[in-house]
Structure formats: C-alpha cells, structure tokens
Amino acid sequence: MSQTRIAKRFEILKAEGRSAFVTFVTAGDPDLETSKKLLSGMAKAGADILEIGMPFSDPMADGPAIQLGSQRALAAGMTLKGVLSLVSDLRQSDDETPIVLMGYYNPIYSYGVDKFLNDAKAAGVDGFIVVDLPPEEEREFAIPAKEAGLDFIYLTTPTADDERLEKIGRRASGFIYYVSITGVTGTASATSSDVAAAVKRIKNTSDLPVAIGFGINTPAQAQEMASVSDAAVVGSAIVKKIAGNLDENGKAKAGLVDDVLSYVSELAGGVKAAKA
Amino acid sequence: MNTPNTYMAGPDEDGRFGIFGGRFVAETLMPLILEVEKYFNEAKDDPAFKKQVAGYLKQYVGRPSPLYFAERFTEHCGGAKIYFKREDLNHTGAHKINSCVAQILLAKRMGKKRIIAETGAGQHGVATATVCALFGLECVIFMGATDIERQQPNVFRMKLLGAEVRPVTAGAGTLKDAMNEALRDWVANVHDTYYLIGTVAGPHPYPVMVREFQKIIGEEVREQIMEQEGRLPDTLIACVGGGSNAMGLFYPFLDDRNVQIIGVEAAGLGVDTDEHAASLTGGRPGVLHGNRTYLLQDDDGQIEEAHSISAGLDYPGIGPEHSWLFEQGRVEYHSITDDEAVASFQLCTKLEGIIPALESSHALAEAEKMAKTMSKDKIIVVNMSGRGDKDVNTIAKAMGTVL
Structure with missing residues (x-):
C-alpha cells in the first residue's frame, strides 16, 4: 500500500524536527459557507492535520463548547453526507493535508458502514476518530476501515493500565490520540510532566506518533504539549473562538474567519516553537 | 427466523442480545465498565451478597x-x-428501588464514594437518593430542566434526602439529555464515582445487571x-x-x-x-x-x-x-x-x-x-x-x- 497522507505528513515533520499541529472544528459550524472558508484557510494558517467534526445530536464525550458547535452545525443543516462533500471540496485545492473525521458512531451506522467507507475514501478522508467505538467494538467499524486502507485512530486515556495500552497499541493505525485528562473536551488541562510520562508508556506499545488533546487552550500550552509528544490537538479553544464571533442571532460576523485563522496561526506558532 | 431453545440465555460475553447491546462508550470509561462487570459477576454468585440484598429487599423495601x-x-x-x-x-x-439497593451494595464493594444517576420522572432519582442516604454516600442526580418542572414533588424529595439535583438544559431537557450529562460527569470522575443506571439500557453489563436485580x-x-x-x-x-x-x-x-x-x-x-x-x-x-x-x-x-x-x-x-x-x-x-x-x-x-x-x-x-x-x-x-x-x-x- 502506498504511504498514507497521515504517515507522510508525520515523516516530513520528523525530518523538520518538529511536532504536528492538529486543529479541530465541526463541519458546518456555524454554517456551511463559513466552515468551508475556515477549513480551506487552516493549512495556510499553520494546521498540519485537519480534524473535522461530524456533528451529532448527543455528543456524550464533549464539553459545552463542542456540544454547541455541533448544535450550530446541525441547525444550519449539516449532515454526514454534507461532511463528505465538504471534504471533497477541500481536496480540490489541497491534496496533501491529512483529514481525520471525528464523531460518534450512530450517524455512520445509519449511513451504512461500507457505503460510508467508500464515500469517505472517494472524498479524500484519511482516517477516523469515533469516540464511542472502543477496541471491544472494533468489528463494527475499526476493522472495516483499516481493510479499506483508512486509519482508525484510537483514543487512549489516563485510566488505561499497561495491559489496556498494549491492547490499543496493537490495534492502532495513523497515530494514537492521548486524551490527557479524565473528562470531556475543553475542560481541565494536564501537566506536561504527566503527559510526558504517559507518552513514554504509549510508545512502549507502538511505533506510531502520539498526539495530545483535551484542554490545550493557549499557544504556550500547545508548545508545552508539542514538546513532549508528536502532535498537539486544539479543539474547544478554536470552537470557542467561532462562538465568540457570532452575532445575537447566532450568525457569523464579518470578521469571523480572519479572527479564527489568526488565532490558529498563534497556536501553530506555539507548536512550531516546541522542540520535538 | 429460527426460534431459540431459550429466550433466557442472553447476553453473550460481549454483552449482546443478538445484534443489540454492546459496549459503545468512550475509552475513558472502558476500564471502569469492565470493572463493574467483574464485580457484578462476582457478586451475583456470592451467597453473602445475595443474602445482603435479600435482607434489604425484605426489611427496607417491603418485599x-x-x-x-x-x-x-x-x-x-x-x-x-x-x-x-x-x-x-x-x-x-416504585420498582426502581429493587435495583438501587443491589447496585449501591455493589458500588460499596467496589469502594466507590460518590454516586451519580439520571432520572426522568424522578422515581429513579428518589430511589437512588434514598439508598445514598441509607449508606451515607454522596449523591448527584442529573435531571432534565423540563422534567424538573413537571416533577417538582420528586425534586424536593431528592433534595430532602440529601442529593444534589443538577438541572440539564441541553436538548429538550428530558431523560436523554440527563443521561448524556451523567455520562459526561462519569468520564470526569471515574476514579471515585459509580453510575447507578436506572434502567435495562446503557453499556454492558447494565442491561443484564438491572434485569437480574429486577x-x-x-x-x-x-x-x-x-x-x-x-x-x-x-x-x-x-x-x-x-x-x-x-x-x-x-x-x-x-x-x-x-x-x-x-x-x-x-x-x-x-x-x-x-x-x-x-x-x-x-x-x-x-x-x-x-x-x-x-x-x-x-x-x-x-x-x-x-x-x-x-x-x-x-x-x-x-x-x-x-x-x-x-x-x-x-x-x-x-x-x-x-x-x-x-x-x-x-x-x-x-x-x-x-x-x-x-x-x-x-x-x-x-x-x-x-x-x-x-x-x-x-x-x-x-x-x-x-x-x-x-x-x-x-x-x-x-x-x-x-x-
């Protein structure tokens, strides 16, 4: 199999001697047009990998910021089909930046796993994070995804013992996403020493890059986390920036895209300043 | 369709009844879900546990x-x-207390100090708050804001019993939203918290566990x-x-x-x-x-x-x-x-x-x-x-x- 966009991107960054910056926004938040502009500007603003949320009515593992982003996207008419067509559009102008879809299983199950994998691959998706599919449910989607040549990115958490890390390390593809706190997205933040220790444990089980997410809110935190891992993921903080640029009717203000992208640049600056 | 020899054999070891059931939860919760399963399997065959549950059902619940x-x-x-x-x-x-008595004894076996639960009508919330009062455990009940409005008497009962009732305003403010919020709380507090689910739903082993207790x-x-x-x-x-x-x-x-x-x-x-x-x-x-x-x-x-x-x-x-x-x-x-x-x-x-x-x-x-x-x-x-x-x-x- 030819090298995936994700593997290639990490290889290039490794050669550059730095960690990856992964941004998260929900597709269609706050509306399709704004979301398109945001996502197509992300790479230029410094994102190395795009994590794109597939909105869901009941995001059980997300904090208030991403819940609201998901609700805005659904209210503006986003669907799973719409997410894939958005990815297709992005691929017209950027065939290199890896795209990872993140969400919950029910919309995928409802779409049909095989059909979804086909359509996602055709659209230019590289991998998936599906929050409510732990290794115990790998037959549902993780195995079919890998068989289709797409990465299934497992989450691992501070609650995992060595045996569980091993279980995840054996199955992982693309990269491993370390959820650095026990909590929902956008709440507490971990310390870099705890994270460094966790990354070391994970690396004992797999050669894949390790990304750190949950609770990274500032360029300084992004730098700190990037310096002890292979990638820093920022989600809630960016989504909050979107929310802060809405008028009283929840519509995007004129400066939204510029404001969010300049914040993304600042965060990217933090990651790039880190020693890998 | 083939008729099974028995309808009483489920679930299988993956927590499935046919294609239904399973363990579709965030990774943070998985270790705890597996721990709940282990403790439940041990407890349900332990004569001492059964005797303890039966005692409370008779003398406290009135069975x-x-x-x-x-x-x-x-x-x-x-x-x-x-x-x-x-x-x-x-x-x-209501019937809710049957499972609450058994689950609280399980939570104690697991050494958990804090109990959370979701409630719709408030019956499960009241039953949970009741057993928490009985065993002196901290209790937080998640309840949709709409449900709080239409079930005021039960909300007050829970408070009298010493529980904190947390209103959930997301969505329509009903049972589904309360369950989302309880799951979010659990993710954040796995180390000391037991989620006392009130019905035969949720990740394995809850559907089988609550059925066994009911x-x-x-x-x-x-x-x-x-x-x-x-x-x-x-x-x-x-x-x-x-x-x-x-x-x-x-x-x-x-x-x-x-x-x-x-x-x-x-x-x-x-x-x-x-x-x-x-x-x-x-x-x-x-x-x-x-x-x-x-x-x-x-x-x-x-x-x-x-x-x-x-x-x-x-x-x-x-x-x-x-x-x-x-x-x-x-x-x-x-x-x-x-x-x-x-x-x-x-x-x-x-x-x-x-x-x-x-x-x-x-x-x-x-x-x-x-x-x-x-x-x-x-x-x-x-x-x-x-x-x-x-x-x-x-x-x-x-x-x-x-x-």
Whole structure:
C-alpha cells in the first residue's frame, strides 16, 4: 500500500524536527459557507492535520463548547453526507493535508458502514476518530476501515493500565490520540510532566506518533504539549473562538474567519516553537 | 427466523442480545465498565451478597410486593381477570428501588464514594437518593430542566434526602439529555464515582445487571399466581420506557411460551405524529448511550426528541433486550397515547382507590383493551410499576384543573 497522507505528513515533520499541529472544528459550524472558508484557510494558517467534526445530536464525550458547535452545525443543516462533500471540496485545492473525521458512531451506522467507507475514501478522508467505538467494538467499524486502507485512530486515556495500552497499541493505525485528562473536551488541562510520562508508556506499545488533546487552550500550552509528544490537538479553544464571533442571532460576523485563522496561526506558532 | 431453545440465555460475553447491546462508550470509561462487570459477576454468585440484598429487599423495601386481584377494574372491563403486581407499594413508591439497593451494595464493594444517576420522572432519582442516604454516600442526580418542572414533588424529595439535583438544559431537557450529562460527569470522575443506571439500557453489563436485580418482580408473580389461581397467567402487561419494570416482570416467563407478553410503549400524541416515545413502533436500530437498540432518529442518524406525558417513558430508546425480544417476536409491543393513559389513571383511581403512576397507567390502558377481548376465565397480570402521587400536578393540568 502506498504511504498514507497521515504517515507522510508525520515523516516530513520528523525530518523538520518538529511536532504536528492538529486543529479541530465541526463541519458546518456555524454554517456551511463559513466552515468551508475556515477549513480551506487552516493549512495556510499553520494546521498540519485537519480534524473535522461530524456533528451529532448527543455528543456524550464533549464539553459545552463542542456540544454547541455541533448544535450550530446541525441547525444550519449539516449532515454526514454534507461532511463528505465538504471534504471533497477541500481536496480540490489541497491534496496533501491529512483529514481525520471525528464523531460518534450512530450517524455512520445509519449511513451504512461500507457505503460510508467508500464515500469517505472517494472524498479524500484519511482516517477516523469515533469516540464511542472502543477496541471491544472494533468489528463494527475499526476493522472495516483499516481493510479499506483508512486509519482508525484510537483514543487512549489516563485510566488505561499497561495491559489496556498494549491492547490499543496493537490495534492502532495513523497515530494514537492521548486524551490527557479524565473528562470531556475543553475542560481541565494536564501537566506536561504527566503527559510526558504517559507518552513514554504509549510508545512502549507502538511505533506510531502520539498526539495530545483535551484542554490545550493557549499557544504556550500547545508548545508545552508539542514538546513532549508528536502532535498537539486544539479543539474547544478554536470552537470557542467561532462562538465568540457570532452575532445575537447566532450568525457569523464579518470578521469571523480572519479572527479564527489568526488565532490558529498563534497556536501553530506555539507548536512550531516546541522542540520535538 | 429460527426460534431459540431459550429466550433466557442472553447476553453473550460481549454483552449482546443478538445484534443489540454492546459496549459503545468512550475509552475513558472502558476500564471502569469492565470493572463493574467483574464485580457484578462476582457478586451475583456470592451467597453473602445475595443474602445482603435479600435482607434489604425484605426489611427496607417491603418485599414481596402483593399480587392484588383488581375486582372492580376487572368488572369494568368485562373480560379477563386483572391482577396488579403492586410495585407501587415498595418503599419510595416504585420498582426502581429493587435495583438501587443491589447496585449501591455493589458500588460499596467496589469502594466507590460518590454516586451519580439520571432520572426522568424522578422515581429513579428518589430511589437512588434514598439508598445514598441509607449508606451515607454522596449523591448527584442529573435531571432534565423540563422534567424538573413537571416533577417538582420528586425534586424536593431528592433534595430532602440529601442529593444534589443538577438541572440539564441541553436538548429538550428530558431523560436523554440527563443521561448524556451523567455520562459526561462519569468520564470526569471515574476514579471515585459509580453510575447507578436506572434502567435495562446503557453499556454492558447494565442491561443484564438491572434485569437480574429486577427479575424478582416476575419470580414473585410466578409464586403468587400459582398460590392464588393455581396456574400461570395468560397475559403479562408492563409499560416500557427503558424497560426495567417490564424486563423484571417478563424475564422469568420468557420460556413459558403459552404466556402472552406485552410491552407498552408511550404513543404520546400518537405514533403517526412526531410526538411520541415508541422506539420499537416508530424507530430503527442505532447506537446511543452505550448500546445498540431501537432509537427514534432522523434519516441522518441524529437522535430525535421523544414525547410522552409521562416523564419516565420520555426517552427515544429502549433497553437492548427488548429490541431483541421484539425482533424474535417473543414479546409484543403495543402503544398507548397520553389521553388513553390519563383516562386509565382516573379510572383506576376511582374504581380501585389506587393512584397509579402515569407510566403504569399506560400498562393499565392496554390491560383495559386486552381484557375486553378475552374471556372471564383468562388472567392478566399488569405491573403497577409505581404510584402516581408524583403525577397529580400533570394530571390536573391535563384535566384543565388549576390546583
């Protein structure tokens, strides 16, 4: 199999001697047009990998910021089909930046796993994070995804013992996403020493890059986390920036895209300043 | 479809009833879910644990609950004899306490210090707050803001019992949203917190665990009906939201093929409208809250809001074992509207001097319908899953009465 966009991107960054910056926004938040502009500007603003949320009515593992982003996207008419067509559009102008879809299983199950994998691959998706599919449910989607040549990115958490890390390390593809706190997205933040220790444990089980997410809110935190891992993921903080640029009717203000992208640049600056 | 040799064997080791059930949870929770399963498996076969649970059920809950022949209700319907299984007479006024007593003892075995639970009608919240008071454990109850509004008496009871009631404003502010929020809290507090789920839904092992802790309802009915009638009933009827009172009554009879079993879903304003909670009648299989089961959802797989006048049935899903029994055809699932339930609520109150919970009133309304079509020598057992004192405000509103 030819090298995936994700593997290639990490290889290039490794050669550059730095960690990856992964941004998260929900597709269609706050509306399709704004979301398109945001996502197509992300790479230029410094994102190395795009994590794109597939909105869901009941995001059980997300904090208030991403819940609201998901609700805005659904209210503006986003669907799973719409997410894939958005990815297709992005691929017209950027065939290199890896795209990872993140969400919950029910919309995928409802779409049909095989059909979804086909359509996602055709659209230019590289991998998936599906929050409510732990290794115990790998037959549902993780195995079919890998068989289709797409990465299934497992989450691992501070609650995992060595045996569980091993279980995840054996199955992982693309990269491993370390959820650095026990909590929902956008709440507490971990310390870099705890994270460094966790990354070391994970690396004992797999050669894949390790990304750190949950609770990274500032360029300084992004730098700190990037310096002890292979990638820093920022989600809630960016989504909050979107929310802060809405008028009283929840519509995007004129400066939204510029404001969010300049914040993304600042965060990217933090990651790039880190020693890998 | 092949008929299985037994309907009582599930779930398998992955927590599946056929394709239903499973463990669809965030990775953070997985180690804890596996731990709950391990402790449950040990406890359920431990004579000391069983004795402890049985002691509390007898002395604290007041079991066995009576099986009462509702003579005037039967006469009114003019057909089969109708018996009520009086779970409404349990301490705290509903069947929920059966599972709460057992789960709190399990949580203690696991060394957990803090208990969280979701509640719709407030019955499970009250039962949870009650056992937390009894064992001196911290208790946080997640309840939708809409439900708090319509179940004020239960909210106050929970507070009196020392629980913190956290209003959930996300979504429609009902049971589904309360469950999301409870799961979020659990993710953040896995180290010291036990999630005391009130129904036969959620990730494995909850559906089987809650069924095991509720099946005493059906076991007692078997004994009591043999004593009173010398034979098994012809028909069992129970309301189904998540479905714990129904599984509790049904499970011990699943392999008695001559016993007709009927689960009653809430039809709200009608199953042909958008305002109902009948997931089997109006939904399709999907994945939510840790399990695959029938769900009310749109074409894109987004979960829809349920509607029922009864807060306890106002949930867009159903326990996975019910989904399996539905597809197997072993249990029939019918539905009853808000109006039909309110009418039966009033009828039962007047004829029997028993104020039934609005949830149980759905089962009563179905019993009325069924009894009429059956001869007088037939026997129906209805699960009177809870008492209706908590619903008096809602009923007054439905009747246009200002209290």
